Amino acid sequence: MDQQTAKIVARRKREDRLFKLLGIGCTLIALATLAVLLGNLLYTGFSRLDWQFLTSFPSRKAESAGILAASVGTLAVIAVTALTAVPLGIAAGVYMEEYARKGRINTIIEVNIANLAGVPSVIYGLLGLGLFVYYFHLGHSILSAGLTLGLLVLPIVIVATREALRTIPVHIREAAYALGATKWQVVRHHLVRYALGGISTGVIIALSRAIGETAPLIVIGAVTFIRFLPTSPFEAPFPHHAFDWLQSPFAVLPNQMFDWTSRPTEDFHRNAAASGIVLIAVTLTLNAVAIFVRYRARRNIKW
Amino acid sequence: MDSAAPVAVSAMPQGNQGPKANHGSTPREDQIAALVKRRNASNAVAGGIMFAAAASSVAITCGIVAMLTLESLPFFREVNLWDFLTDTMWAPLFAAPRYGILPLIAGTFVTTLVALAIALPIGTIIAVYLSEFAPHTVREVIKPATELLSAVPTIVFGYFALQVVTPALQTFIPDLPTFNMLSAGIVMGIMIIPYVSSLSEDALRAVPMLLREGSYGMGASRMQTAFKVVIPSAISGLAAAYILGISRAIGETMIVAVAAGMQPNLTLDPRQPAETITAYIVQVSLGDVEHGTVAFHSIFAAGATLFVLTLGLNVFGHYLRKRYRKAY
Numbered sequence: 001m002d003q004q005t006a007k008i009v010a011r012r013k014r015e016d017r018l019f020k021l022l023g024i025g026c027t028l029i030a031l032a033t034l035a036v037l038l039g040n041l042l043y044t045g046f047s048r049l050d051w052q053f054l055t056s057f058p059s060r061k062a063e064s065a066g067i068l069a070a071s072v073g074t075l076a077v078i079a080v081t082a083l084t085a086v087p088l089g090i091a092a093g094v095y096m097e098e099y100a101r102k103g104r105i106n107t108i109i110e111v112n113i114a115n116l117a118g119v120p121s122v123i124y125g126l127l128g129l130g131l132f133v134y135y136f137h138l139g140h141s142i143l144s145a146g147l148t149l150g151l152l153v154l155p156i157v158i159v160a161t162r163e164a165l166r167t168i169p170v171h172i173r174e175a176a177y178a179l180g181a182t183k184w185q186v187v188r189h190h191l192v193r194y195a196l197g198g199i200s201t202g203v204i205i206a207l208s209r210a211i212g213e214t215a216p217l218i219v220i221g222a223v224t225f226i227r228f229l230p231t232s233p234f235e236a237p238f239p240h241h242a243f244d245w246l247q248s249p250f251a252v253l254p255n256q257m258f259d260w261t262s263r264p265t266e267d268f269h270r271n272a273a274a275s276g277i278v279l280i281a282v283t284l285t286l287n288a289v290a291i292f293v294r295y296r297a298r299r300n301i302k303w
Numbered sequence: 304m305d306s307a308a309p310v311a312v313s314a315m316p317q318g319n320q321g322p323k324a325n326h327g328s329t330p331r332e333d334q335i336a337a338l339v340k341r342r343n344a345s346n347a348v349a350g351g352i353m354f355a356a357a358a359s360s361v362a363i364t365c366g367i368v369a370m371l372t373l374e375s376l377p378f379f380r381e382v383n384l385w386d387f388l389t390d391t392m393w394a395p396l397f398a399a400p401r402y403g404i405l406p407l408i409a410g411t412f413v414t415t416l417v418a419l420a421i422a423l424p425i426g427t428i429i430a431v432y433l434s435e436f437a438p439h440t441v442r443e444v445i446k447p448a449t450e451l452l453s454a455v456p457t458i459v460f461g462y463f464a465l466q467v468v469t470p471a472l473q474t475f476i477p478d479l480p481t482f483n484m485l486s487a488g489i490v491m492g493i494m495i496i497p498y499v500s501s502l503s504e505d506a507l508r509a510v511p512m513l514l515r516e517g518s519y520g521m522g523a524s525r526m527q528t529a530f531k532v533v534i535p536s537a538i539s540g541l542a543a544a545y546i547l548g549i550s551r552a553i554g555e556t557m558i559v560a561v562a563a564g565m566q567p568n569l570t571l572d573p574r575q576p577a578e579t580i581t582a583y584i585v586q587v588s589l590g591d592v593e594h595g596t597v598a599f600h601s602i603f604a605a606g607a608t609l610f611v612l613t614l615g616l617n618v619f620g621h622y623l624r625k626r627y628r629k630a631y
Contacts (some may be wrong), residue, residue, distance in 0.1 A: 013524065015524065019432070019525075019526050020432065023436055024432070026428040026429050026432070027429050027433075029425060030429065030497070031452075033452070034452050034455070037455065037460075040466065040467050041462075044466070087356075089356075091352060091356035092356040092360055095356060095357040096357055099350055109357050111621065112364050113360050114621050115364065116363060118614075118616075119554070120556065121556065122581050122609070123367060123554070123610055124367075126367075126370060126602065126606040127370050129588075130371075130373070130603070131370055154360065155360070158360065182342050182345075182346040184346040184349040184350065185346070212455075214456070214556075215585060218585050218589060219584060219602075254456055258458050258561065261466075272462055273462070276458075279456055279459060280455060280456070283455070283456060284455075287450075287451060
């Protein structure tokens with residue numbers, strides 16, 4: 001190798017090393033931002049995070065305010081969301097992957113789901129406001145909010161279900177058909193069970209997304225100053241009043257945080273940081289669980 | 304999976320009863336026929352229900368289009384479409400209200416541009432690094448770690464922009480106002496890095512190994528291979544990732560609502576406060592605007608504008624992704 005070639009090779013290797021450093025640097029920028037964000041939240045809000053904060057209603061005074069109403073509201077809304085999006089999403093995913101034959105209708109459904117995933121969340125809020133709040137007269141209620149978020153996260157559940165089903169080899173289906181099973185039996189007894197790991201991952205991610213959504217619920221009409229809880233479904237007399245909580249007005253965690261963030265005083269910003277810690281703890285935990293479930297599901301399957 | 308065994312076993316007895324039943328008497332056959340009939344019926348019902356579920360996703364799109372159209376019609380009865388698109392002032396709460404969407408579009412445009420200036424280069428570099436340079440173990444750790452960034456609720460990012468990034472920027476730009484598009488755009492850019500990087504990486508990894516090996520065989524370095532062979536082959540996939548990133552940035556709401564201010568402002572200077580289309584929808588929803596007023600219907604008109612913008616981008620991105628999938 002003459003000297004000139006050696007020089008060029010050395011330069012190319014240097015470029016490679018430099019780009020590698022650049023790549024690591026950019027990755028670190030992303031991760032460092034996350035670290036600074038978490039650090040700042042903890043630094044500002046951690047001292048505020050006590051039992052009083054978790055169990056108090058909102059208040060005009062920052063130091064006696066809390067997230068009780070918002071936490072209960074978030075739980076109630078997410079329950080409705082899960083009951084809407086999970087069955088609907090799994091059924092739609094199974095249909096698309098196992099039943100649909102290639103054709104115009106199914107192409108439409110497929111393109112449609114891809115597009116729904118890209119619709120900004122605030123537009124789902126407008127859909128909920130127009131459709132659930134005013135057209136169906138459900139009011140600015142937990143039910144309207146839960147249904148809206150259900151529609152919002154539906155594409156996530158559908159896509160996760162389809163991907164999980166796609167990893168199941170064809171010979172599993174063929175073995176079941178060979179024993180005379182109908183399509184529905186194959187789906188119910190085999191496919192849904194083997195895909196459960198992937199589907200649960202998708203469901204957890206979807207719910208974590210729904211918990212963090214703020215904008216659509218502002219549009220639906222979430223309140224931030226609410227000093228009572230929805231009637232408990234366990235205390236209300238069963239058939240007639242057990243579902244009263246669905247009609248209740250509601251506060252949710254991200255909106256409570258938004259309200260405190262947009263106030264001018266420092267005390268309320270500490271409250272905002274504290275509620276941010278709770279919010280992020282919930283969503284990051286859910287995501288960690290999802291990653292764990294996916295990892296376990298992958299490890300346990302040996303076709 | 305554990306559940307495989309019991310299911311398979313429970314399926315067996317049915318199969319074993321089959322031949323016995325065939326030798327049996329007519330009532331037994333009737334019983335089987337009834338069983339098959341019931342089974343087929345539940346099969347048909349289940350199929351129908353699942354088709355309905357899949358079709359309901361189309362109903363959602365129709366619902367969105369219908370709501371945006373129906374609820375913005377009263378608005379366009381009051382406000383001329385031409386004025387809406389060309390008037391340079393958005394002042395819905397004035398005594399003589401003006402409804403020109405341009406200031407809101409300008410706010411959306413500037414914040415999106417700032418976000419893209421952050422997200423596209425960083426996202427692309429991360430994608431190229433992960434796909435072409437990083438060892439397998441590093442990729443397995445970094446990919447989920449960057450995806451954690453997309454698990455952070457956007458309101459938390461909004462808080463971060465207002466409380467951390469804006470004060471930090473003010474040390475460099477002393478006269479920067481508390482609400483400004485620069486800070487909101489930067490944080491929005493960081494938020495969409497994972498979307499851009501993970502879709503770009505998928506596109507890069509879809510390029511067949513053969514092309515890379517050909518390039519290495521000719522004596523190219525990793526970087527030459529990445530930039531002269533892999534990226535050009537994955538270009539439509541990268542474009543799709545970018546377009547989806549743009550559509551995310553346009554539709555992002557809470558970061559801009561918190562950090563960019565809620566004052567319509569026709570400017571292209573990112574240091575100024577301004578309102579985006581999404582922030583306007585939030586602002587009106589926060590106030591006590593009565594159902595049926597022009598201000599109420601104006602959020603649907605703003606939403607329709609937003610929907611048209613993002614839908615156009617999404618359809619284009621979807622088309623590009625289809626194209627690169629077909630290429631190999």
